[in-house]
Amino acid sequence: MDWGTSNLRAYLLEHDNVLDDARSTQGFSSLAPDQFESALLSVIEPWLSNDEPTTVLACGMVGARQGWIEAPYQYTPHxxxxxxxxxxxxVKDPRFSFHIAPGVAQKKPADVMRGEETQIKGLLHTTPDYEGAICLPGTHSKWVRIQQGSIHFFETHMTGELYKLLSEHSTLQYSLEHSDYNASSEIFIESVQLAMHDPEQISTRLFAIRAGHLLHNHSPAENNQRLSGYLIGLELVSVKSYWAAGPVTLIGNDTLSNLYSGLLASFGCVVHVADTATMTLHGLINANAKKSQGLSL
Amino acid sequence: MDWGTSNLRAYLLEHDNVLDDARSTQGFSSLAPDQFESALLSVIEPWLSNDEPTTVLACGMVGARQGWIEAPYQYTPHxxxxxxxxxxxxVKDPRFSFHIAPGVAQKKPADVMRGEETQIKGLLHTTPDYEGAICLPGTHSKWVRIQQGSIHFFETHMTGELYKLLSEHSTLQYSLEHSDYNASSEIFIESVQLAMHDPEQISTRLFAIRAGHLLHNHSPAENNQRLSGYLIGLELVSVKSYWAAGPVTLIGNDTLSNLYSGLLASFGCVVHVADTATMTLHGLINANAKKSQGLSL
Structure with missing residues (x-):
């Protein structure tokens, strides 16, 4: 299972086959330590048997310091x-045992991932010889360098979290409204280019979104595209060494993957796209296969 | 009076003399349009007389679109x-009339100020020949170029607001606690230098505050200095054209003025420091003097 901050998704596996799956909105952030087992049972109980204990493998924030039990990080190169x-x-229930995968950490610059490593392992399970960069865009966008099957180094950008903070909690909230857009939106692309051209101006450019609304009646929908463009542009210029040197595989949801792949392709990158849930499942299948090979758990 | 977002400060003036002053925490953001007059009366009523109506001059966010009544901006160069x-x-009460000063705006890049223009006028009232930059650090730090008695151009950085968003609402909140520090704190200065060296790395550097707490036990008090240093460094590198070309006058509170003046002096700047409340008062005295000279209100 993938047990994250706000969701849980479980799969019933037999070898490579998914026999069943289930979801819950009881993410780790809503649970106290003594509530994890019952939250889990409410999802997987139909799959348990009294004959033989079921092994449950989990990845994600459930293993964070504030989660059920802390699963220490393994360090790069990993x-x-x-x-x-x-x-x-x-666990109290004799019908299962519960095992949490470690996250991956980097000592310097200090960085951490928890859950993304399973998606990355899923990609390498399906494409074992992959060499290049992996980008996992989102709340905390990760850029990862893969060399010879290892996570060599990586960095995290707070792009999605900054977007949420600025659009929901800042002065800019009065000048923004959610808008659907795609990677060919002119304002979005222009905003990405501006941010990439002089990224040190990000903080005054953000305020100019507010001022442009007051002075020039820039619409809240357009301003949403400006904000996204500035923040994604800031990320892309600072990770240029990842995407300028070879292929990039995006693991993300459709909206973000479309935005990022459109931009990266326009820079001349070779871009592959993979789905988050699919890669997580492959990562879990890979872990399950290792268990079947008799590696210790 | 200076009527801002969360406070109101009023002075009773006769020519250059302050006869009395009063405060209230009824800032504009807590008031509906029909509540302004009574909020005002609760502060200034003791000063009013039935013989002659009192002229009340106000600056600040009371003149914003969401304030009592919008006072349109005047454009740069101003x-x-x-x-x-x-x-x-x-107003309904015959004992006074209420006049709101306009803010100052810049068309391109779009930018606005409301309240700061009165502080700037206060500085130019006390130092009429001032040429150089003015910095008003805070929630929305302003950098202003003064030439021949005019606000030539300016820019706003969301430094203080980003600090508040990140320290109170983001993932970083768990790795930070308020700490007293000064401009000679080693971690603060190192963080400023890092941000100035490669400002495009700001978003990954912010996340590294969280990771440094998890992996290296960096203390929450030190992390507070890192966050301040990164954000102030980002601001300072992007306004280099303001401070590299001549003197800078800081108008701010003691803590911020000390931080900024220490850094700017270390870059070889000539720095003057002025107090916000004093400059606002001088700006209001200046406005009052013009009224006495018979200029129309």
Missing amino acids: ACNDNPQYIKAP | ACNDNPQYIKAP
Whole structure:
């Protein structure tokens, strides 16, 4: 299962086959330590049997310091094919055992991931020889360098979180409204280019969104595209070394993957796109396969 | 009076003399349009007389679109000695009239100020020949170029608001706690330098505050200095054209003025420091003097 901040998604696996799946909105952030087991049982109970205990493998924020039990990080360079050091959470129910995958950390510059490593392992499970960059856009966008099957180094950008903070909690909230757009929106592209051209101006450019609304009646829908463009442009210029040197594989939802792939292709990048849930599932299938090969859990 | 977002400060003036002053926490953001007059009366009523109506001059966010009545902006270049186009708010009480000073705006890049123009006029009232930059650090830091008594151009940075958003509403909140520090704090200065060196890395550097807490036990107090340093460094590198070319006068509170003046002096700047409340008062005295000279209100 993938047990994140606000959701849980579980799969019933037999070898490579998904026999069933289930979801819950009981993410780790809504649970106290003594509530995890019952939240889990409400999802997987139909799959359990009294004959043989079921092994449950989990990735994601459930293993964070504020989660069920902390699963320590493994450090870069991290060979994705190595057997991860699962942490066993104590459970009362004899019908299953619960094992949390470690996140991956980098000492300098300090950085962490938890959950994304399973998506990356899913990609390498389906494309074992992949060399290049992986981008996982979102709340905390990750850029990852893959060399010889290892996570060599990576960095996290707060792009999605900054978008949320600025559009919901800042002065800009009065000048913005959600708008659907795509990677060919002129205002979005122009905003990306401006941010890439002089990224140090980001803070005054953000305020200019407010001023442009007051002085020039820039519409809230257009301003939403400006904000997205400035923040994504800031990210892209600072990770140029990742995308300028070879192929990029995006693992994300459709909207973000379309935005990022359109921009990266316009810079001359070779871009592949993979779906988050599919890559997570492949990562979990890979972990399950290792268990079947008799590696210790 | 200076009537801002969260406070009101009123002075009773006779020529250059302050006969009395009063405060209230009824800032404009807590008031509906029909509540302004009674909020005002609760502060100035002791000063009113039935013999002769009192003229009340106000600056600040009370003149914003969401305030009592919108006072349109005057555009740059804005001669600070010109008589501003006050907007009269309708009042029921015959003992006073209420006049709001306009803010100053810049068409391109779009930018606005409301309240700061009065502080700037206060500085030019006390130092009429001032040429150089003025910096008003804070929630929305302003950098202003003064030439021949005019606000020539300016820009706003969301430094203080970003600090508040990140320290109170973001993932970083768990890795930060308020700490007292000064411009000679080693971590603060190092963080400023890092941000000035490669400002495009701001978003990954912010996340590294969280990661440094998880991996290296960086203390929340130190992390507060890192966050301040990164955001102030980002601002300072992007306004280099303002401070590299001549003197800078800071108009701000003691903490921010000390931080900024220490840094700017270390870059070889000539720095003057002025107090916000004093400059606002001088700006209001200046406006009052013009009224006494018979200029129309």
